[in-house]
Amino acid sequence: MDDFEFNNLEFEKALELDNRNFIRTYWSILKREHSIIFTFFNHNDYNLYYTKFARFIFLIATDLAMNVFFFSDETMNKLYLSYGEYDFVQQIPQIIYSKIITNVMEVFLCFLSLTDKHYYQIKILSKSQKIKIFEIIKCVRVKIIIFFIFTFLIFLFYIYLVTAFCAIYEKTQIVYLKDSLSSFVLGLITPFIIYFFPCLFRLIALRSKCAKWKCMYSLSELIPIF
Secondary structure (H helix, E strand, O other): OOHHHHHOOOHHHHHHHOOOOHHHHHHHHHHHHOHHHHHHHOOOOOOOHHHHHHHHHHHHHHHHHHHHHOOOHHHHHHHHHOOOOOOHHHHHHHHHHHHHHHHHHHHHHHHHHOOHHHHHHHHOOOOOOHHHHHHHHHHHHHHHHHHHHHHHHHHHHHHHHHHHHHHHOHHHHHHHHHHHHHHHHHHHHHHHHHOHHHHHHHHHHHHHOOHHHHHHHHHHOOOOOO
C-alpha cells in the first residue's frame, strides 16, 4: 500500500495496518495538497503531470484575478491619501478574501483534474469487470476535457480583466502585484498549518487504539476535501 491508500483507510483497517509516524503521514498529505510540492516534487502519484502543471498556472492566474475583484473604491481612496505607499496591514482583508476564493476554485479543479482516485478504483476491480473499468476511464477522459475547456475560457477572461485593470489604474500596479504575491505566499504557508491538525488528530486516534476515538479519526478525514 502507498500513502494515498493508507490515508483513505477506514478506522478499523488503519488501526491494524497504518504504523507510519507523524512526519511520514504529514509529508504524505503535503505531497498531495501543497501546490508546489504536488506539482514539482510528487512524482509517480498517478496524476497526469500536464494537468498538474496547468492547474498550478491557473491557480496563480486566479490569485491575480481575485486581487483585481477586491480592489475597491475604498482601497483606491486610501492609496490616494497615502500617496501610493503600500500598507500591508491595510491590504490583509483583501489578500485573505482573494485567497479564500482561489481555494474554493482549487477544490473544483481538484475534482476535474485529479486522476489518482480513479486509478485506485480500477486497482480494486477484477479483470472480469472490464465494462466498469472502461466507464471509469471514460469518466476521467471527460473530466480532463472539461478541465482544459473550463480553464482555457476562464484564463482568457483573467487576461482581459488583469490587462484592463493595469491599463486603467497604472499607478496601482505595484500595489496590485504586491497583493498578488502576498496571496501566493499565503497559499504556500497555510497548507503547513491547515494539514498539521488533521494529521495530529489522525495519529492521536490511531495511537489510542480505542473505538471511542473514531470520531477524531473521522474529523481528520474532513480535511483535505479531495
